[in-house]
Amino acid sequence: MPNLLLSRVALLLVAACALLLTVGASGTASAASVAIYPLFTGFGVQLYVQNSLDVPIGQVEVLVTNATGFAFNTELTGLSLPDSIYRVRPIDGVPWDALIASNLALGVTLVPAGATVLLGTFSAGSTNPVVLPGESVDPISGNVVFGPSFITASGDWVVGRIEPAAACSSPQECLPNGFRITVPEVELSVAVALALALQLLGGKIRRRSGSVGAPT
Helix, strand or coil: CHHHHHHHHHHHHHHHHHHHHHHHHHHHCCCCCEEEEEEECCCEEEEEEEEEECEEEEEEEEEEEECCCCCECCCCCCCHHHCCCEEECCCCCCCCCCECCCCCCCCCEECCCCEEEEEECCCCCCCCEEEEECCEECCCCECCCCCCEEECCCCCCCCCCEEEEEEEEECCEEEEEEEEEEECCCCCHHHHHHHHHHHHHHHHHHHHHHHHCCCC
16 A cells, blocks of 8 residues: 555656646746837827737726826727826826726726727827826825726736836837836746645545545
C-alpha cells in the first residue's frame, strides 16, 4: 500500500509539473489593457477608447485638461446620454473637467471586448486636451476623484498598471495625451501546482477510505 501511495504522489507531481510547463509556455504573452486617448483628425480632436481585454467595458470615468467642452458620440451603442456627463471644472481651484460615459443598466456594453470605439469629440478651442485617470488624487482634498477609470459591463473594476498612452496623427506628431491601464496576467506558480496535486491526492484517499465496501 505505501508503494502504491508513493506512485500516485509521483504521478500527480509529474502531472502538476506538466501543467506548470504548459502555463509557463503561454504565460509570457502580452497582458491585456484598456487605453483612452485624444486623436487629432480632420473632424477635430476626437476621443477613442481601445479595449484589448476579453470582457466589455460598461463605464468610463476620466478627467480632462485643456478642453472647452465635449460632445458624446450619439451613435455609440450602449451609451446612455442621461447617465453621461461632461462638466467643466467641477472642483474649485483645480483645472480638471469631468467626463463620465455610462449606462446605469448593468450588463450594457459601451466598449466591446477587443474593440476601439469613438467616445466623442472635443469642442472647438480644445487645442491640446489631455486625458487623466479617474484614479487621480484631488490636490486640494487629497481624495481620489472618481476611483476606477474603467468598469466592465458586469460591474468589475479594471485595475492594473497606469501609464501614458500616445495617439499618433503623424510620425512627427505623437503626444502621450492619454493613458493606458494594463491588467497583469495571472501565472500558476510551482507552489500552486503542488498544492493542487496534493489536494487531488487527498481527495482520492478520502474517497477510497469512505467508499462503500472499502477494505478495512
